[in-house]
Amino acid sequence: MNKSNVILCGFMGCGKSTVGKRLSKITGRPFVDMDYYIEEKSNMTVKEIFEKYGEAYFRDLEYNTAVELAQKDNMIISAGGGTLLFERNVQALSQTGTIVLLNVSLSTLRYRLRNDTKRPLLQRPDKNKAMAEMYEQRMPLYTRAADITVRGAKPPVKVCMDICKRLSIPMVKSPRTHTSAQL
Ligand code: S3P
Numbered sequence: 001m002n003k004s005n006v007i008l009c010g011f012m013g014c015g016k017s018t019v020g021k022r023l024s025k026i027t028g029r030p031f032v033d034m035d036y037y038i039e040e041k042s043n044m045t046v047k048e049i050f051e052k053y054g055e056a057y058f059r060d061l062e063y064n065t066a067v068e069l070a071q072k073d074n075m076i077i078s079a080g081g082g083t084l085l086f087e088r089n090v091q092a093l094s095q096t097g098t099i100v101l102l103n104v105s106l107s108t109l110r111y112r113l114r115n116d117t118k119r120p121l122l123q124r125p126d127k128n129k130a131m132a133e134m135y136e137q138r139m140p141l142y143t144r145a146a147d148i149t150v151r152g153a154k155p156p157v158k159v160c161m162d163i164c165k166r167l168s169i170p171m172v173k174s175p176r177t178h179t180s181a182q183l
Helices: 016-027 034-044 046-053 055-069 087-096 106-112 127-145 156-167
Strands: 005-009 032-033 074-077 097-105 148-151
Touching: 005 016, 005 046, 005 087, 005 106, 016 032, 016 074, 032 034, 032 127, 034 046, 034 055, 074 156, 087 097, 097 127, 106 127, 148 156
Parallel strands: 005 074, 005 097, 032 074, 097 148
Antiparallel strands: none
16 A cells, blocks of 8 residues: 655644645645634534543544544645554554654753643643653553654754655755745
8 A cells, every 4th residue: 555645743833734744745735634624514623622521532533534544645634643653644654744842851841831721631630740751651652652762852954854755755855945034
């Protein structure tokens, strides 16, 4: 089966959406952000979906999205931070895509997410402790799901170049033509 999709995976804040958008521009391939896709379809934010229907309901929407997107070709897909923790999503997405883990340290993620208000799993008083526990529990699962791992703390354009090189994806647009403000 043709595995032409690229699925970006990793912890909240690792840069999946930012890198995905940039990778889409550089490779000329269409981009879809799974959380955004779910939000558009349900006309609610992820936070609202969690609040109104609970996490299990969101996970089902996420699975349906994974199945739907796995039927497409040549897409750049940024998964949610929880997507690749579930075997059913790994099964679906890996049939037609290569899973790329953006590896970022816990301390960098903590810094990036210090003011976050939109991620339901982080809106808690013991956020630092919860993040450490989730990080420890999730990283082995991401690593197991991923076909390749790249360092995700570099500037997004560098992460994209690493991904293109590792997966032999042609860059149709030079990453250097973007201004530093866009990187
Ligand atoms: C989640 C990560 C979020 C979003 C939801 C659950 C998780 O996506 O899917 O809040 O379980 O890690 P991001 O990784 O894009 O923040």
